[in-house]
Amino acid sequence: MRSETMTLNMGPQHPSTHGVLRVALELDGETVVKCKPIVGYLHTGMEKQAEYKTYTQSIPQTDRMDYLAPLSNNLALCLSAEKLLGITVPARVQAIRVLLTELSRISAHCVWLGTHAIDIGAMTVFWYCFREREKVLSIYDQVSGARMTASYFRVGGLAMDIPEGLLDRCQKFVDEMPAHVDEYEKLLSKNPIWLARTRGVARLAQRDAIALGATGPMLRGSGVPWDLRKAQPYSGYESYDFEVPVGANGDAYDRYQVRVQEMRQSTRIAAQAVQRIRELGEQGEYRLRDFKYVLPPKEEVKTSMEALIHHFKIVAHGFFPPAGEAYQAIEAPKGELGFYFVSDGTPRPWRMKVRSPSFVNLQCLPTMVEGELVADVIAAIGSIDIVLGEVDR
Amino acid sequence: MTDEPKLNPFRTLERLAPASEDALENKSEEQVIREELERGILFTTVDSVVNWARANAIWPLGFGLACCAIEMMAIAGPRFDISRFGAEVFRGSPRQADLMIVAGRVSVKMAPVLRQLYDQMPDPKWVISMGACASCGGMFNNYAILQGVDKIVPVDVYVPGCPPRPEGLIHGIMKLQEKILASRVELGPVPRKKKGAA
């Protein structure tokens, strides 16, 4: 009996596509014959707009890319610009950056787990994960004023020093978090429904992962022990003690395990970072003292003439980086997030290219899903952990 | 009848024949209402009761586009609970929803989709434009982003912020509830007598 295939459109508005992703599926019964993701429904023109703004003015834009871990994106831009300028921030700033980036990794994985679980049907995990996320958001609120889109890092340091009481709050969060991760694992890891829906589903072979450019938990879930924090460390990561979880099979369950273990390791790193900041001083220097590129402290602006002139020049015009190019990548929660800056000597970059991990990881979807059942498409999209703000920029 | 605001929109317009002859003498208004209620009869206006039902059971459409969507998910979360307002059920299909919260930046590619979803929603429907990008284009004033979703759909409440705090969005929903309670119910082709200012 001959049958035809049915074209099903998982439209841009769909409860499970984590944003405005459109997937065109060709189905033969329940089996997916062909799958084509169509993106661009959130295209914001950030790269074009960055050519009209200074480097500091592009930092709030980066918050809106991967909006689940906004401080991570800020860090990538700041590190890339600092590489271009050839400056390194002091150790205390690096420790604060590491602390806040790891907290954003935890919060991003919390949202991922909550939404992935709710797609597959486990609603309780959603409420628990958002409860943890609220704690991280109130830490961001205390440090920068905004819950989610903090824009706290600047090229050469931070926007302002960390407030009093932040370290105690972070310490409390870091002490409580492992128990919460145990809760999530108790709900899901040995749950027969979860195992049935994620074990063996959406497999990505190691060779395919590398050929398709996947990075982050997608690559580590398929068995490749590659983590930029260990291989090409930045911002002082070489001095922290943590492990990198690696999966074996490349299916959705392995990626789930990789991310949950990453939450535990991030908590470990955050605890060490809090300790280090306490050693280096709860209040102290929060910017590099290189006034050619970085704003001088406000007290000096009021008293010193050179500082005043530098402040004026940087605020009114922007700093003048040398003409050249730099690419710096960090290990964002989703994968390798890199910024490629091309500068022509003026305060506005000639080109800002964002290498966003979700854009590349989403390409793996057809490979993972063709030949599988249509219900596995939801599990697959969830386990890739895409954020459409990053895919479309 | 006094003009003070009452706790519920159901108010008696007139009294039925009392149960006993001397029942009216030493009873307060409230006691009389209580007795009437016990007899199972209420008087109100269609506007009041229909608007009260509509305002307290708004079903939003799950239309999160970008970062504001995460704050919208946060109001569904345990800390800022929106099911207190009756709006917990985020419908997946526009045919079952009556509120579209445009949460996030609307790109030029997404605009026709948004309009189609709005057209698919049945009346009565409302639109909350959440965040700066949906209200006016936000920080993205360029070729790719629609400068304000009110260019394509009529908006009832604008909630500013980037992203607005969940309390801000809940305040917007409460303002929408006030607006619904103040509106008139369309009863179909039956002509209504205009009674001056609403």
Add this chain to the structure above:
Amino acid sequence: MTAPSPERILELLGQRFPGTAFRRQTGEAVRDFTLYVPAEKLVEVATYVRDEPELDFKLLSWISGLDWLPRDPRFEVVYGLLSISNNARLTLKVAVGEENPRVPTVTGVWRTADWHERETWDFYGIEFTGHPDLRRILLPDDWVGWPLRKDAPLGYEEVAFTHNTPGRKKPSPSLTRLKPKKVKYRAQ
């Protein structure tokens, strides 16, 4: 395995492609080792750097376009490569002229180049010959123009403030009388 030094990379490439000139990009702040590759040799060079064990650049990290208006050649396509086993990065550049910008595709070498090249086509109009499905990816399908080129406008829309809309219609007085009914909730 250790990362190959820039000299070693040039040496290997010189051995394998004796006739081709690989120019290294120099500049005060060129922070990564960048090589210019002629467009017609691109696929061979790409296959070589992917397969040669000492180089082993198996992961194509990103492809970007660059518009150097008014310089000639106007466009450059930049390839960022990553070697996991050797923990090394390499940047290749291909210079493309303005009229009829074409570059051979590397989707046969790295499958991930598919979407990257579509994005570069979408933004700059650089055609990748041999690409299986070259069409717009981020912009609407019927968009005209290449937005990231330097001569394309930003699309900035003038924001209406009171100082630049002198002839605006002020809201009618009857609207100010419309106040929503004050609702008191049970908790009050």
